[in-house]
Amino acid sequence: MIDAKRKSTKKFLRALSLFGLNHLDPVILAALADEQPLLLIGTHGTAKSALLNRVAEALGLRHRHYNASLISFDDLLGYPVPNSEKTGLNYLRTENDLWDAESVFLDEISRCRPESQNKLFSVIHERKVQGLPLKSLKYRWAAMNPPLTPDADEIDEDETYSGSLPLDPALADRFPWVVVVPKLIDLPKKERLALIRNGDDGIDAAFDFHGLIEEIRDARQLLPPADAEWAVSYVESLLSPLQDAGFAPSGRRAVFLSRNILSVHAAQSVLGSGDSLADSAYLALKWGLPQRAQGRTLNEAKLNAIHKQALLTAGEPASSPWHKIRATRDLVRRIAVALPHAGKELSKLEFSNLVSDAYASLPVPKRYLLSRHLLPELSKNGFVNVPTYELLSDCTTKVARFCSESSHTVDVHRSRVGEWNALLEKVTSLAKEGEDGASLGNYLLTIFAVEKEAFDPKELIEIDDEWGELFKDVIKEEVA
Numbered sequence: 001m002i003d004a005k006r007k008s009t010k011k012f013l014r015a016l017s018l019f020g021l022n023h024l025d026p027v028i029l030a031a032l033a034d035e036q037p038l039l040l041i042g043t044h045g046t047a048k049s050a051l052l053n054r055v056a057e058a059l060g061l062r063h064r065h066y067n068a069s070l071i072s073f074d075d076l077l078g079y080p081v082p083n084s085e086k087t088g089l090n091y092l093r094t095e096n097d098l099w100d101a102e103s104v105f106l107d108e109i110s111r112c113r114p115e116s117q118n119k120l121f122s123v124i125h126e127r128k129v130q131g132l133p134l135k136s137l138k139y140r141w142a143a144m145n146p147p148l149t150p151d152a153d154e155i156d157e158d159e160t161y162s163g164s165l166p167l168d169p170a171l172a173d174r175f176p177w178v179v180v181v182p183k184l185i186d187l188p189k190k191e192r193l194a195l196i197r198n199g200d201d202g203i204d205a206a207f208d209f210h211g212l213i214e215e216i217r218d219a220r221q222l223l224p225p226a227d228a229e230w231a232v233s234y235v236e237s238l239l240s241p242l243q244d245a246g247f248a249p250s251g252r253r254a255v256f257l258s259r260n261i262l263s264v265h266a267a268q269s270v271l272g273s274g275d276s277l278a279d280s281a282y283l284a285l286k287w288g289l290p291q292r293a294q295g296r297t298l299n300e301a302k303l304n305a306i307h308k309q310a311l312l313t314a315g316e317p318a319s320s321p322w323h324k325i326r327a328t329r330d331l332v333r334r335i336a337v338a339l340p341h342a343g344k345e346l347s348k349l350e351f352s353n354l355v356s357d358a359y360a361s362l363p364v365p366k367r368y369l370l371s372r373h374l375l376p377e378l379s380k381n382g383f384v385n386v387p388t389y390e391l392l393s394d395c396t397t398k399v400a401r402f403c404s405e406s407s408h409t410v411d412v413h414r415s416r417v418g419e420w421n422a423l424l425e426k427v428t429s430l431a432k433e434g435e436d437g438a439s440l441g442n443y444l445l446t447i448f449a450v451e452k453e454a455f456d457p458k459e460l461i462e463i464d465d466e467w468g469e470l471f472k473d474v475i476k477e478e479v480a
Contacts, residue, residue: 012271015207016054018047019195020187024179026271026280027287028055030263031177033216036256037124037140039109039172041292042181048143051181052105054202058209061102061139068142069111069163073119076129098129103139110144110164110293117171125174142175147295172290176256179287212270220266226318227277231261234281237313241306247291247298260284274344277317282307321345331358332370336470342383352388359391365447365455369464371395372443373471395443402446410449423448426457440464 012029013021031038032055040048049065056063066075076098098104106112106120122128127137145161172178184192235258242249249257265280275283285307292298316322321341328334335358342351355374359367371392378384378392402408412420427444430437444460447453 012207012209012212013051015204015209016051016058017199017201017203018051018054019199020182020191021047021051024181024287026264026267026273026283027177027179029213029216029267029271030260030284032059032139033213033220033267034176034259034263035138036176036260037142037174038177038179039175039293040141040143040179040181041146042143043145043183046181046183048181049105049107052141052143055209056103056105056139058203058207059103059213062100062136063103063105064096064098064101065105065107068106068109068116068120069113071106071112071116073130076123098123098134098137100136101134102136103141104137106140106142108144108164109142110147110161110167114168117168121171121174124171144293147293166294167290169290169294172293173250173252175290175293176260177287178290178292180292215270216263216267219270220263223262223266224319227265228258228262230277230314230317230319231258231281234258234261234310234314237310238285238306241309242289245302245306247289247296249289253288253290257284257288260288276345277319278311279345281311325354331361332467333470334358335374339377339383339471343381348383348385352384355384356388356391359388364451364453365460366463368395368399368443368447369460369467372439372464373467377471398450399442399446402450403442408449416454419454420448423457426461430461 011022012025028038028051038052040051042048053063053065075094075096104123106124109117109120112120119129122131123134123137124140124142127134127140144167145164147164147166148160148162184195187195235254238257239249239254261277261281261284264284265275265277268275268280268283282304286298286300286303289298321338322345325334325338328337331354335354338346338351338354342348346354355378359370362370372395375389375392375396378389384392410420423444427441430441430444440461444457447455447460
C-alpha cells in the first residue's frame with residue numbers, strides 16, 4: 001500500500017534540498033532500488049556531486065568519492081606489498097580504500113586516462129577490482145561534463161569542456177542509467193527561486209529514505225508477470241528503429257532496458273504518479289541509452305517517435321485499461337470504465353475523444369442526461385479539453401437559461417398535447433423527490449420546450465437513474 005503521507009510531503013530529491021529535479025525521482029529511485037550503476041551528465045554547478053553524495057549520506061552508506069581523473073589503484077586497494085611467502089600480494093589498507101565501501105562515486109570519469117577507464121570496468125559492472133570481489137559494494141555512481149564532439153548539443157563557449165572526452169563505448173554500456181542533469185536556467189522560475197532560497201538546507205532528517213526504496217523493491221516484486229512479458233516485447237520492438245536511428249543497443253543494453261521499465265514503473269506507482277507502464281517505458285528509454293556519454297545527441301522528438309512505433313508493435317500492456325475500455329461496447333459505459341484512469345493512464349485528449357464519441361452517438365434527449373451526470377465531475381477535475389467541455393456544457397447552459405426565465409410560453413401542437421400533459425405530470429412528481437428530482441424535471445422541460453424533441457418521460461427517467469448509479473459508483477471508487 002502506498003503511504004499517502006509520504007506522497008503528500010516532499011519529493012525524494014527535494015528532501016535532499018535539490019530543486020527542479022522532481023522529474024528524475026523515479027529514475028534515481030529505480031537505480032537505487034536495483035543497485036544498478038548510474039551516470040550523471042551535466043555542466044559544472046548542476047549539483048551532480050551534491051546529488052550523489054547526499055544520497056549516500058541520507059542512506060548512511062560507507063561512501064567513497066574519487067576524482068577519476070587523478071585516481072590510482074593504490075587509492076582503491078591500498079598499497080601492495082609481497083606476502084610473507086613471497087607468492088603474491090597483500091594490500092595495506094588505507095582510510096579511503098574500496099574494500100568495505102558500500103557506495104563509490106567516480107567523479108570526472110570522462111577525464112580519466114584510457115588505461116584507468118579500462119580498469120574501472122569491473123568495479124562498475126562486476127563489483128570487483130583486479131579480479132577481487134568487493135563484497136560490501138552496492139552502489140556504483142559516476143559523473144561527467146558533456147563531452148565535446150561534432151554530434152554534441154550546442155554548448156556555450158564558457159561551457160566547452162576540452163578535457164571531457166567521450167567515454168569508451170564499452171564503459172558507457174556498463175551504465176544502465178545515463179541521466180542528464182539540467183542547468184539552473186533550464187529549471188522553472190519557481191524551482192530556481194526555491195533553489196536560491198533553500199539550496200543549502202541539507203537533508204530532511206524526517207524523510208524515510210530507506211523505507212521509500214524498500215517500498216519500491218516490494219512494488220517491483222508485486223508487478224504481474226504480464227508486465228514483464230510486455231516489457232520484453234516492447235524492447236524487442238525498439239531494436240530496429242534504434243538501429244535505424246544510429247543508436248543500436250547491445251544485448252546487455254536490451255536486458256537493462258527491459259528491467260529498467262519495471263523498476264521505473266514500480267517507483268512511479270509508489271510515488272503515486274499514476275503513469276502507465278507505457279509512460280514508464282518511455283522514461284526508461286529516455287534515460288537508459290548510453291550514447292549521451294559518448295557525446296551523441298538524442299533528439300527527444302525522434303526518441304518519442306521510436307517509442308510510439310514500438311508501442312504499436314508491442315501492443316498495449318496487459319495492465320492497460322484500454323483492454324477493458326475497448327471491450328465495453330456501450331459508449332456511455334465506456335466513459336464510466338475510463339473515468340478512473342482519466343488524467344493518469346489516459347491523456348486528456350484520449351478521454352475527451354471517448355466522451356465526444358459517446359455524445360455524438362446519442363439522440364438529443366440522452367445527450368442532456370449525459371451532460372447532467374458527467375459535467376459536474378469533469379468541472380472539478382479538468383479531465384477533458386475545451387471543445388469537449390463546451391460540447392457538454394451546451395446542454396446545461398440551455399437548462400440554466402430556461403430556469404432563469406420567470407415565465408414560459410410553450411407552443412404545443414394539438415397532436416402533442418397528450419405528451420405535454422404526461423410530461424407535466426412526471427415533472428410535478430419529480431419535484432416532490434427533492435433537489436435532484438427537480439433538476440431532472442428542468443432538464444426534461446428544456447428538452448421538450450427548447451429542443452422541441454419528442455420522447456417518453458418514463459424511459460428517460462429510467463435511463464437517468466441507470467446512468468446516475470453508473471457514474472456515482474465510479475466516482476465513489478475514484479475518491480476511495
